[in-house]
Amino acid sequence: MTRNIELNEKMRDERREQILSHALRLFAARGLAATKISDIATSVGMSQGLLYHYFRSKEEIFTEIVRGAFEKMNAAVRMLEELPQSPREKIEMAIVQLLKSLEESEDFACTILLNAQAGISEATPAEAQAIIREESGIPYTVIARILRAGQQEGTIKPFDADALAMVFWTTIKGLALHKAVNGATFKAPDARILTAMFFTEDRLH
Amino acid sequence: MTRNIELNEKMRDERREQILSHALRLFAARGLAATKISDIATSVGMSQGLLYHYFRSKEEIFTEIVRGAFEKMNAAVRMLEELPQSPREKIEMAIVQLLKSLEESEDFACTILLNAQAGISEATPAEAQAIIREESGIPYTVIARILRAGQQEGTIKPFDADALAMVFWTTIKGLALHKAVNGATFKAPDARILTAMFFTEDRLH
């Protein structure tokens, strides 16, 4: 009995994930307002009406995606901070990993893009705006903290750490944007181009 | 007689510019689809119907803005290339100037953002897409050309020039994005953080 309920819930969750995944691509490619609920349904391969068995509204879908994106991103940067490596190595790892994800994962670029759009647009649903207000600062403060530790060490340049952290993330977002425009052609730049902004010496190792 | 016609046309053009200016802010803040024609009319302070005496459709307004943005941007980079300065100085000037514009001019950030959005979104009007297809590569190729000249000189790092040019522009776009989100709080980073990606030596002068 309980088995069946659990199984049903699992299948329901999987279906929801499937919808969210398709919606992510569409929202990233066209924005919230320009994406029709029928587009999402068609993309998933279900009828328009059926979507409403899984989500109350288009806004709810959008908000769920934003929520999930911040959860993952914030978990990742927190894990980065906990690592045993030196601050400088952490920054290097982060840049290398972000560039790799950007190049390899379609979803990753879409996610960054969607969050950027959501942060900008006044048309973003109120609940998503609340999430953004609370969560979007975390990656910046974590990276700034790591950079400051690196400055203590002498391996990170002595510019304002908040400014460096801002440049760190805006550069990644800018690249995500570029990938969104140039699609398949996109090739991530050499990580050393970016690390030069932060490291006191040029070499990677 | 001719006087009056000219005067009328001038007034008409000014009114059009006024509409475009208000529309730019709204499009940048909410995207094309989420911006209502009535929003633009209200912002300008005219009736909805009257807008249609100046533009055929919302898409036409959007396309005009995109056209103007590329004209200005491409004229600017071409002028930059013509300057008598050394490649390295040109890059430095460009970065300093772009950061300054970003910080001081609301319109500049909006324009960059709008073009980025327009480039991404499949919902962008066909005519605007055509402009983007033809014009958007120019700033990249011009900067790449300057960077290559600098590499000959030995003042620019020997990474792939196209990759460097991509990073150049994506960084600027990323910052424009950040300004759009953080609005009034935005403070441009120290130019030397960015020049470090390109210059073989660290110092500015």
Added chain:
DNA sequence: GTCTATATCCAGATAGAC
């Protein structure tokens, strides 16, 4: 759970008076 059909609403665009 899934579909088709439909009610409802809202935004873009037009018409016509002043």
Added chain:
DNA sequence: GTCTATCTGGATATAGAC
């Protein structure tokens, strides 16, 4: 040139059959 009133289409969301 400018407004108000209106037509029209299309998208969200719901209802109801299977």
